[in-house]
Amino acid sequence: MNSIYPLAVPKGRRLCCEVCEAPAERVCAACAVTYYCGVVHQKADWSSIHEKICQLLIPLRTTMPFYNSEEERQHGLQQQQQRQKHLIEFCYTVAQKYLFEGRHEDAVPAALHSLRFRMNVHGLSSVELVPAYLLLAEASLGLGRVVQAEEYLSQAQWTVLKSTHCSNAIHSLLHRNLGLLYMAKENYEDARYHLANDIYFASCAFGTDDIRTSGGYFHLANIFYGLKKLDLADTLYSKVSEIWYKYLNDHYQALSQARTQQIDLLGKQFVNDTGLDEAQEAEAIRVLTCILNIRESTVDQAPQKTVFILKTLAMLYYLMMNSSKAKEYAMRALELVRDYHLDVQEENTIQELLSLILAEEDQPIT
Numbered sequence: 001m002n003s004i005y006p007l008a009v010p011k012g013r014r015l016c017c018e019v020c021e022a023p024a025e026r027v028c029a030a031c032a033v034t035y036y037c038g039v040v041h042q043k044a045d046w047s048s049i050h051e052k053i054c055q056l057l058i059p060l061r062t063t064m065p066f067y068n069s070e071e072e073r074q075h076g077l078q079q080q081q082q083r084q085k086h087l088i089e090f091c092y093t094v095a096q097k098y099l100f101e102g103r104h105e106d107a108v109p110a111a112l113h114s115l116r117f118r119m120n121v122h123g124l125s126s127v128e129l130v131p132a133y134l135l136l137a138e139a140s141l142g143l144g145r146v147v148q149a150e151e152y153l154s155q156a157q158w159t160v161l162k163s164t165h166c167s168n169a170i171h172s173l174l175h176r177n178l179g180l181l182y183m184a185k186e187n188y189e190d191a192r193y194h195l196a197n198d199i200y201f202a203s204c205a206f207g208t209d210d211i212r213t214s215g216g217y218f219h220l221a222n223i224f225y226g227l228k229k230l231d232l233a234d235t236l237y238s239k240v241s242e243i244w245y246k247y248l249n250d251h252y253q254a255l256s257q258a259r260t261q262q263i264d265l266l267g268k269q270f271v272n273d274t275g276l277d278e279a280q281e282a283e284a285i286r287v288l289t290c291i292l293n294i295r296e297s298t299v300d301q302a303p304q305k306t307v308f309i310l311k312t313l314a315m316l317y318y319l320m321m322n323s324s325k326a327k328e329y330a331m332r333a334l335e336l337v338r339d340y341h342l343d344v345q346e347e348n349t350i351q352e353l354l355s356l357i358l359a360e361e362d363q364p365i366t
Contacts, residue, residue, distance in 0.1 A: 033061035096279030104142030
């Protein structure tokens, strides 16, 4: 870590820790504008987000230069606001990614940064603060800090209630996190209520078959699975699988068609792309892997469902340019198709996918 032993904070300056807002005793030597109560929080912030944004904080936390005109000053203020807006989204995405990876401790500093930048840009009572409060609530739940999660969720709810306009997307996020809270408290009736509202608002915002709506179905399925209501859980897991498959298959088909037609006339190497940000990719991996584990426990009863999720994961990793993982899942899917003598067309589809994957490694199919 750069500046493990940072400079001491000069006496007489009232500065707060970036992580906990306690009186600061240390400063990052790399940027000299970020303070900490001690080395533990400095290391936590560095590994979470500070390493990625250290130098970007300097122009935001130093005195603005002298401008020769009001026009120049306004331009400088606009640039500063644009930097903060970029950091709002960047820190938010990083925190989301950590949450989907189960790295709840790492998510906290990144989420706090997103919250503070939102406050700077939008004010202390703006509904734009709600997504950051919800990230902090989810991280707290993951760390077993239910009371703290409830505090963040109460703040989010109060902000939404005070808002004259709140988007369906934010309503969806709020209900999803309330659902997660009640799941953690084993209050499944209230959890189902909030997750049903999550699905409703997400459907209004994005449509019933959008990947951003699928999270509500997934968490609801987890409740039914835990309650041994396996038919309901199976239906919802299938819904989630189909949503992700359709999304990924659309990207996969476009890419394979481009390869077949050789439309890259400039001779540039094709870049595989999921169309997702890092947080959404992490969500896809977590959700689909969880469903795969459940499908594999009943593979003898419904092997085609296991093949379907393996094929979906193979496409995901192929589009993420992770050929080794893509090949692993495609080979497992192909093996199941042959073992259970499933549809010949299904086998051909997987063979075609495997051919593209192996082309990345320049290996023949065996």
